[in-house]
Amino acid sequence: MRASDLVRIDQQGRIVDPAYADHRVNTAGFVIHSAIHMARPDLNCVIHTHTAAGMAVAAQKRGLLPITQHALKFYGKLAYHTYEGIALSLDERERLIADLGLHKAMILRNHGLLVGGASVAHAFQEIYFLERACQAQVQALAGGCELNFPSPEVCVHTAEQFEQDDAENIIELAWSAALTLIESQRESYCS
Numbered sequence: 001m002r003a004s005d006l007v008r009i010d011q012q013g014r015i016v017d018p019a020y021a022d023h024r025v026n027t028a029g030f031v032i033h034s035a036i037h038m039a040r041p042d043l044n045c046v047i048h049t050h051t052a053a054g055m056a057v058a059a060q061k062r063g064l065l066p067i068t069q070h071a072l073k074f075y076g077k078l079a080y081h082t083y084e085g086i087a088l089s090l091d092e093r094e095r096l097i098a099d100l101g102l103h104k105a106m107i108l109r110n111h112g113l114l115v116g117g118a119s120v121a122h123a124f125q126e127i128y129f130l131e132r133a134c135q136a137q138v139q140a141l142a143g144g145c146e147l148n149f150p151s152p153e154v155c156v157h158t159a160e161q162f163e164q165d166d167a168e169n170i171i172e173l174a175w176s177a178a179l180t181l182i183e184s185q186r187e188s189y190c191s
Contacts, residue, residue: 001189002188002189002190003189003190007020007023007025008020009025009030011034011037011038013025013027013030013034027087027088028086028087028088029048031087031088031089031090031092031093032046032048032087032096032108032114033046033048034093035092035093035094035096035097036096036097036100036114036116038093039093039097039100040097040100040116042118043104043116043117043118043123044116044117044118044119045116045117045118045119045120045122045123046114046115046116046123047114047115047116047123047124047126047127048108048112048113048114049112049113049114049127049131050111050112051112051113051131051134052138053131053134053135053137053138054107054112054113054130054131054134055110055111055112056134056138057107057134057137057138058107058108058109058110058111058112058113059109059110060137060141063078063080063107064078064107064130064133064134064137065137065147065149066149066150066155067136067137067140067147067148067149068133068136068137068140069158070129070130070132070133070136071133071136071137072150072154072155072158072159072162073129073130073133073158073159073162074105074129074130074133074159075155075156075158075159076155076156076159077103077104077105077159078103078105078106078107079099079100079101079103079105079106079107080099080106080107080108080109081095081096081099081100081106081107081108081109081111081114082095082099082109083108083109083110083111100114104116104117104126105126105130113127113130113131113134115127115130120175121171121172121174121175122171124174124175124178125171125174125175128174
């Protein structure tokens with residue numbers, strides 16, 4: 001995907017730039033992303049994925065289990081939205097927002113993952129941790145052994161640790177590191 005592949009649309013899903021008038025807008029993507037952008041001005045970047053591990057956890061009745069440090073980042077801070085079919089109805093936006101509440105991360109049941117952040121770096125950090133937590137859970141469950149769950153007190157403590165003062169520096173360091181991984185491809189995705 002390149003920058004020139006992106007199509008700017010307004011809050012009604014209409015293409016803003018006439019140069020892209022022949023492009024198609026993904027209706028389901030519009031419904032989901034517009035809901036968050038319209039209701040949560042604090043979330044400037046919204047990422048929604050359909051990875052194998054994310055979809056697998058989205059299909060599990062108990063959702064994300066508090067079994068890894070990555071999962072504990074979301075302890076008490078993760079929303080769930082019940083699957084309603086492909087998100088083609090604008091009516092679903094109200095329920096998406098109600099379910100998200102004040103959280104920045106949500107599992108769309110039987111569908112995938114959704115996160116938001118104040119910036120691309122913040123949203124990237126959220127999706128990275130949520131995706132890695134899902135990957136670890138799928139692998140842990142595949143092992144067939146009994147899982148070890150930290151105490152509720154440790155779960156709360158760990159979630160609070162992720163919100164400490166130095167979190168901003170860690171997010172920026174991780175984002176810079178991620179960008180260095182694709183720097184050699186910059187010309188292809190910035191075109």
